[in-house]
Structure formats: structure tokens, C-alpha cells
Amino acid sequence: MKTLKILLSGFFFFSLTGQAVSRKLVCVHTVMDLAPFCTVTLKELEDGSVENPVQIEHQGKPMSSLIQEVDLKPGELYHLFLDADKPGKEIEMIVKSTANEKGEYPAVLINHEAPFAKEMKGACTEE
Numbered sequence: 001m002k003t004l005k006i007l008l009s010g011f012f013f014f015s016l017t018g019q020a021v022s023r024k025l026v027c028v029h030t031v032m033d034l035a036p037f038c039t040v041t042l043k044e045l046e047d048g049s050v051e052n053p054v055q056i057e058h059q060g061k062p063m064s065s066l067i068q069e070v071d072l073k074p075g076e077l078y079h080l081f082l083d084a085d086k087p088g089k090e091i092e093m094i095v096k097s098t099a100n101e102k103g104e105y106p107a108v109l110i111n112h113e114a115p116f117a118k119e120m121k122g123a124c125t126e127e
Contacts (some may be wrong), residue, residue: 020046027095027107029122037120038109040093042067042078050080077105088113095124 019045041055042126053064068084078099080091092110101104101120111118 022049027105027122027124029107029109029120031120033121040065040082042080050078054082056082082109099126 027042028039029037033090038056038058038125043051045051046113050067053066056063056065059085065082066085068081068090070081071077072079075097076094078095080093082093083091090112092112093107094110095105095107097105102123104125107122107124109120109122111120
């Protein structure tokens with residue numbers, strides 16, 4: 001029962017289905033570790049699923065995105081595809097399950113269609 005929230009605040013969240021969210025992570029993805037590029041809000045519901053759609057803020061503009069969750073590999077907290085309703089345009093998102101010394105969970109966005117710079121690193125913090 002986790003909530004992965006990228007740049008969103010609040011103490012206790014409820015989904016549209018009425019399930020409580022018990023954990024929130026705020027993830028920020030940056031361009032070359034310099035400028036913030038986007039944030040993604042994922043809320044894990046009581047049943048272990050992630051609320052769909054998720055909220056994204058990209059260059060200051062809020063939007064939502066349908067997701068498709070995939071089986072986790074060892075060491076992953078979340079593994080999903082953003083823009084699941086847009087074949088060929090999906091962005092893979094992976095959040096690692098172990099926090100670093102700063103308490104941040106490493107994350108990455110992967111655009112498999114990009115000709116270069118396919119990966120954008122990020123960090124998720126628990127609130």
C-alpha cells in the first residue's frame with residue numbers, strides 16, 4: 001500500500017475508488033541531473049495496485065496518463081509504462097526498492113523510441 005507521488009503534497013490521500021493510500025513518494029526526473037523535467041504522481045492503493053490514471057507535471061503543465069503495470073524484477077519497487085493507451089509512445093518507469101543514504105529511491109524514465117538520451121534519471125522521496 002504505497003503512494004508514489006511526484007511533487008504532490010498532503011498527509012492522507014483517497015482514491016476515487018475509496019481506497020486509502022498509505023505511502024507517498026515524490027519523484028523528480030531531471031535533464032542531465034540539472035534542471036527538473038517532470039514529476040509523476042503514483043498512488044498505490046490498499047489492494048497493492050497503482051491508481052490509474054496517474055498525474056504528471058511536465059514542464060509546469062499538469063496532465064494525466066494511463067499506465068500499465070508489469071511484473072516486478074528483483075530490486076524494483078514499481079515498474080510500469082506511462083501512456084499505455086498510446087501504442088509506440090509508452091514511457092517505461094522503474095523505481096528501485098532500496099533507498100540511498102539520502103533516503104531517496106532511484107528512478108528512471110526510459111523512452112525506447114528516442115534516437116539518443118533514452119534514459120532520464122530521477123529520485124523519489126517519501127513524504
